[in-house]
Amino acid sequence: MWGRRAPSGCRPQACVPLRRDRWHPRPSTAPPLQVSPVFGCWPRWAELFLALGPNTSCRKTSLLCAGARELEEEQQEGSAEPAAREGPREKSPSPGSSVKQLKHLMWNKSQDSGIAEMEELPVPHNIKISNITCDSFKISWDMDSKSKDRITHYFIDLNKKENKNSNKFKHKDVPTKLVAKAVPLPMTVRGHWFLSPRTEYTVAVQTASKQVDGDYVVSEWSEIIEFCTADYSKVHLTQLLEKAEVIAGRMLKLSVFYRNQHKEYFDYMREHHGNAMQPSVKDNSGSHGSPISGKLEGIFFSCNTEFNTGKPPQDSPYGRYRFEIAAEKLFNPNTNLYFGDFYCMYTAYHYVILVIAPLGSPGDDFCKQRLPQLNIKDNKFLTCNEEDGVLVYHHAQDVILEVIYTDPVDLSLGTVAEITGHQLMSLSTANAKKDPSCKTCNISVGR
Secondary structure, three states: OOOOOOOOOOOOOOEEEEEOOEEEEOOOOOOOOOEOOOOOOOEHHHHHHHHHOOOOOHHHHHHHHHHHHHHHHHHHHHOOOHHHOOOOOOOOOOHHHHHHHHHHHHHHHHHHOOOOOOOOOOOOEEEEEEOOOOOEEEEEEEOOOOOHHHOOEEEEEEEEHHHOOHHHHOOOOOOOOEEEEOOOOOEEEEOOOOOOOOOEEEEEEEEEEEOOOOOEEEOOOOOOEEEEOOOOOHHHHHHHHHHHHHHOOOEEEEOEEEEEEOHHHHHHHHHHOOOEEOOEEOOOOEOOOOOOOOOOEEEEEEOOOOOOOOOOOOOEOOOOEEEEEEHHHHOOOOEEEEEEEEEEOOOOOEEEEEEEEEOOOHHHHHHHHHOOEEOOOOOOOEEEEEEOOEEEEEEEOOOEEEEEEOOOEEHHHOEEEEOOOOEOHHHOOOOOEOOOOOOOOOOOOOO
16 A cells, blocks of 8 residues: 555645655745644645555545545634634644544445445465366365355466465565456366476465455465476377377388497496396486376387488487397387377477387386377387288388387397497487477477
8 A cells, every 4th residue: 555656635745755754845836735634733645644554445545535625624614713603712633533533434435335344355275286287277275154255256376386485575456367256166277378287386365356446355365385287198198199190201111229328338237237228217308298207117219210221320319339129029019109209309300209018017007097009000100010921110201219118128139339420419318308389399288
């Protein structure tokens, strides 16, 4: 209230503060400061603010100012001809009694206009969050039944957890980020423009009652609680899958899967893991809402080939030593194939993550619950078909495939050799962040 403009008719005329407790007219040709006869030497507007306090609405201020003007008019009429009065002069009213008179006038005016002082709205408490998805959640709370029927809206303040102190300076007159009509609880909050997958948020609630003039009377803020949004569901991943299929391109033949690493990596696997490469947790590269990031364990392989040779490229971002294994050793009718992600890294190249899991393995169980399953014989990215008793493999030409195999792989099933090309570190996708502005590989449920 202290930061608002004084209502019309209550502003000082050309005043400058000389001391905190006194105001004096500016030395100029401006008319002298009008002093309220109700409050003595205090300017009328300053005494009004003191009488009202900092939490009074503009409507109350206007009513009180109107009351002050009426009292002044009455006193001026009564003192216009003091000589005609009989008896002793009446004692001038004290500021305290005048305030009571003004409040009484204000109450009468509010009754006349159909506006009365209202009880405070109930404050939400015991907030519960449920049915959390990557871009929505349900929220409910308890509140006292007192004045509950006056509630017309709910204000919801939603912030990312790093901004959890954002409520610290909130005033109940400040509009919140989300305004919803009062509906039966629990209420669904949905919106990909302000909710991102796998993100921690804080939320606080207040109740509100919309007035005839469009203003809101609101309760105090509830306590602040925290929650985290979920990963992409199968429905969202299917949308990504459909977008990836559009740009996959024609299919090229392949015969091997390969994995590049440093020499020390292969030496370590031989010495400490019985000559077998072990699955490790996938990093956070790709879509922020991908359900496999930071959760699925597997071994990363590549399968793209050069257009002119049909063989793996000689360059690699991941190390100068390459393990090659025949495609049928990893991908065959005894494995399932799943779509994992589709993303880019602010470049023209797009990546598709596929997961190969042996039937019934822990990786297969994990993917079956979370990822869209692909037909190994008929899909746009990686196929396995039998021709004349031999398994034949094809991969998509226009996307870079990243294949995750969910079981250990023995090095004796393939060969390890040094590549003749370059180690292109700039092409590494380790913990790479997805471009959120790319229209090709983003869907409308966060990034």
